[in-house]
Amino acid sequence: MTRNRSGEAAARGIGLAGRARRTVRDWAVDVLCLTAAALVGLLAAAALRTDPHTSGAVLLADQIVGAAACAALWVRRRRPVGLAVTLIAVSTVTPPSAGAMLVALFTVAVHRPFTVTAWVGGAALLCAVVSAAVRPDPDLTFAVSAITGVLMALTAIGWGMFVRSRRQLLLSLRERAQRAEAEAGLRAERAQRLARERIAREMHDVLAHRLSLLCVHAGALEFRADASPVEVARTAGVIRSSAHQALQELREVIGVLRAPTVADAGDPGRPQPTLAALGGLVEESRQAGAAVVLDQRVADPAAVPDVAGRTVYRIVQEGLTNARKHAPGSEVTVVVEGSPERGLTVEVRNPASVVVADGPAAVPGAGQGLIGLAERAALAGGRLEHGPDPGGGFRLRGWIPWRP
Structure with a gap:
């Protein structure tokens, strides 16, 4: 059961979360990512409006594509790599979709291994430079525009990798704590078993000796019908004394059973x-x-x-x-x-x-x-x-x- 829960937590935190039911936290994160992507897209569209080389039809198409890219973020948990590659290609010629591309790139860095993140991130960096040449910003030079795009992509990748490493660390700590708890339970079980075995040996050693003496004396009374009253009284006294000692030792051993800390310390509580x-x-x-x-x-x-x-x-x-x-x-x-x-x-x-x-x-x-x-x-x-x-x-x- 513990392993299953750990595996589910790993799936939700490191790559397969979209297959599980969305939690309130997932909804909040999705809304925040969509808002951020839309905000970046609106800023890019506002910058394009000042470009005299961009016609109204192109600007309208950019805004429609940017809105569709933001809506596509709904599947970012299920298809992070495919969505990121598609949005990287689209954002190369449609700047308003750059915000959605950065969110998809962040998702890949969170939910996929470093190798996949490196390939997708490399494509994003290349396309950032190409986008600065294909759709230049009217207010920025080519170098500044390319560097800005590269830095934004690197920021998304670095932030995603940080979140991934933090989740993996928390998962590892949780599994370690669960394993330590299970091992502590096994140690406690073993200590209890050893204590029970120690008490069982003590009861056998003490009571078997006393009870065998009682049986011997009682057998002598049973088969010595010609015994004198003095011998009968002496034997009865020995039986009473042995029974009293057996009862006292049994009480002491049961007292050890009721106080496990004393038994665990190796001190049975009596001489x-x-x-x-x-x-x-x-x-x-x-x-x-x-x-x-x-x-x-x-x-x-x-x-x-x-x-x-x-x-x-x-x-x-x-x-x-x-x-x-x-x-x-x-x-x-x-x-x-x-x-x-x-x-x-x-x-x-x-x-x-x-x-x-x-x-x-x-x-x-x-x-x-x-x-x-x-x-x-x-x-x-x-x-x-x-x-x-x-x-x-x-x-x-x-x-x-x-x-x-």
Whole structure:
């Protein structure tokens, strides 16, 4: 749609305007051009009346031809070149039509390329000299008359070329503004899409972990009919606490969604976990009944840059969540090592599931967690590998560069 409108504007401003419906501005310009052409024709006819060599019949014919030339300006937008060439030839022997010829010459300069304007303008300059010899002005010498005709033709051509260049500049600026507006819209769309993807990853990372813990504890209550009241109360307390935390984190993520400027700035508006919080994450899984072995080989977890530490935290979190979903009851081994020179390496490994047939049902998964993790690792400048372990089970391994 934008290109069509630009093309229509170009056609109206640079050469095909006559095919479109005339606007109020077009009518005003046409009336002004007709008035100017008639005024020049009347001045030329008045000068011819003082020439004793011009008979009354010739003067009458000149005036009729001049009026017809002015009326022919009505088609100047549709046939600018043909009209200009005809009026150049007519004005050579009929001075009262010179005004209409100058208007037609101006129209060619406005609506046609420079090459066409140069050819038509050259013919007009030549005919101006010929007209000074064929129909001399009784009050001017040949040289003055020829120079005056040449200057008037050059003025019409120069003015027309100026108008054309100005229209082309305005059209170019308009198209550039439209293109910039479209590009700004695309950038805004892309920023919104990235923000939505960031929020979706955050919701998956946080809520999937919390909800999987809830499922594990609820499943334990369902299949442990012989549990003591103390164990039931403790498990119910853990479920309530996990549900409260999940609700709080969901509220915070939705708050980010309602404040796009904060999300666009890369600040989700709440404290983000780092590598130092990895021990608490593993302890939560252990309290849910999972057997997790943490091998933390980083000398100072607090010194790890936030982006790298948070990415490793999310990888471990997703690995523990997947282990609870797909291999409940299996021991999970988490190994984290690295240094500023080598970067951070994290590996989450679990054997095949050892759950009996009458145990709690597996937690369903959407299958998007590992895709989101791979994107998160790539954004941090690292990489992620996952797949079946040669010894059985599943392995999740990632490398993240040690940089802020």
